[in-house]
Amino acid sequence: MKKYIFFLLALPLFLACSNDDFNNSNRYLPSYNFSIPIDMSLPLYSNLQFTSNPVRITTDGIGINGVIVMNTGSGYRAFEASCPNQALSDCSVLQINGILAKCPCDGVEYSLFTGDATTKVEFPLKQYRVEVLSSTAIRVYN
Template structure:
């Protein structure tokens, strides 16, 4: 009976292992915490729905983050293009409510994080890396 329980526990533990095949191989998930004071003019766009802001401070993600007010909460995304290793052209720019990579011209929605122009070439493509957001009064905290 002990052998059956040992086999059961071993099977359970091996079934709980993390699926590393779904992680983006190009972006490291760095740990950070950054507070955004919505009263500052620099972040005034975040007081309106659908106006993204680029946070390029050192220590915020890999290449900074895009933050957007979506009505009842905020979303924050990594600013480095998720479909190649960070390099001199991988920091994306804001174009309306999208982020655009200057390397290949890939476009990503800042509402959903999805790549809008995914090529149909059989290769695997990644959507934007999302960060945690919490709001407390006039402060939005983004973190990973």
């Protein structure tokens, strides 16, 4: 009987644990840990205060080929600036084209709102986490 009572008391603790369902695995792109605060009051990042204005961040140690961050209107999204369906090479750096990112290796375009490709491919864009710190600051991390 004591085992059942213990189980009933422990059950809410197990149910309270959450998995953020954040899958970042891609066989072409390695995962590196990084964290970068972004102050949108600085001119370099001021476009992020407005919807649909992606910004590429190429600071050393941030992602593989940098990070593309965009304000979607309902939050911020950050993606790796490398083609997700190609082995790393000279042509695997994404090019920003409005609200799309295009891979010059294979010509595939990806939405910066969702990270999904406009055609059928194996992997979407590699997404990174974004934490809103204040009305003018966010943190992108992996």
